[in-house]
Amino acid sequence: MTNPYTTPIPPTPGPPATRPLHRRVLVWVGGTALFVTGALIGSAGNDGQQPVETKVKPSTTITATVTATATATPEPGPTVTETVKAKAKPAPTVTVTKTAAAKAADSGSGSGSSGQDSAGTCTIVSNAGNCYAAGQFCRNSDHGAVTTTAGGVKIECAYSSNAWRWTYV
Template sequence: MTNPYTTPIPPTPRPADTRPLHKRVLVWVGGTALFITGALIGSTGGDGQQPVETKVKPATTITATVTATPEPGPTVTETVKAKAKPGPTVTVTKTTTAKAAGSGSGSSSGQDSTGTCSIVSNAGNCYSAGQFCRNSDHGAITTTAGGAKIKCTYRSNAWRWTYI
């Protein structure tokens, strides 16, 4: 055990290399010779070998497009005019297009078969609850593809569509 009140003894310096000089030189010369030999072998040409060429066959692409258009149905338009004495006249027009009977029974799309959403995304799809709202939709009310009413509200540090 060492005494804490005395200064520690510095470690002994490393002794000089004990190998003779001529052995160290031989190691360097041998390593250099191996490096140069490897470089020369690696840099030799292809030894008369020719590169392999591959021929690419033209790709065959098949595109099938199926378009199902529903039969047009009657259009119902309801117009409401509201007058406020101090402000301008406000006109609200609600248009609903009903599908013809018998169509849309096997529909697999996400859109509602009885109508459309009043606010849609930039891609043209109906919003669903939980999705983020655009800045222009803050406080707005619309319906989902299934017809449920949703509102753009601020909750949990984000504007999202929530059920009413």
Template sequence: MPKVLNRRKQFWIGGIALLALGAAGCSQSGQDDAAKVAAASAKPAPTVTVTVTATATATETATPAPAPTVTKTKTVKVPGPTVTKTVTRAASSGSGGSGGSSGGAAKTSTCSIRSNAGNCYSAGQFCRNSDHGALTTTASGARIKCNYSGNAWRWSYA
């Protein structure tokens, strides 16, 4: 009776057989590829010729150096320019049952110094550096002065 091979030996014999079949298949495939390459290399390849011609031209243009710029500085002394703006509002006339009209007075407000936004200053607001020590009026006409108090320059009633 023939001797039965154990599983480990059967596994190795099967693996070697598969390896041999794969090697034979690859060699045949390599021969087919070699035949295709040989057939392709037998055809003449077209020849490409490239001719490049370059011409360079350099032009130099002389430009004069820029002349120095002359500037004038104008020094403005504190308190600066005085701007006066007059605002006039017409009083509204009401129609009453008495038939008479109320005589309204026009209210005029002048501020000699205005904020950057164009508004009149009021007491307690901070002063600009250019306004230190200056006098102006509020929108209601009260006089205020830019004084140093409490570690800051503020407008206060004069």
């Protein structure tokens, strides 16, 4: 009884198919002929030429001699520097213009005091023409200078808090 769910076993083949003898002989003869032809071409490659011997030619050696002569140069002399004292810059000219009301206040008070201590008479002013106040930065030209604020209090340009500032004296 055969099982319907299995495939039948195929029949076993016979001996493998081989080439006929005359084809094998032709392959051997052709391969041998190619080998012999290549050997003959390779051996006849020099076309009857004689081998050339290489001779070593003598080499030329060039020797250069350099002669250095020292020339005497004088040593540099000392450098003379002349020190000149710089003249101090004159203080800027301050012009104070009083209005009619201010003139009346000065004449009416009777104090008669004028000069740097009064209001609005600071000797050093900013580029805009205003008086400096304490805490503001100083110009490079004002380092170490003393002036007054708009209120008449003396201030000095001093190095403070990593910068040049106007501080109270």
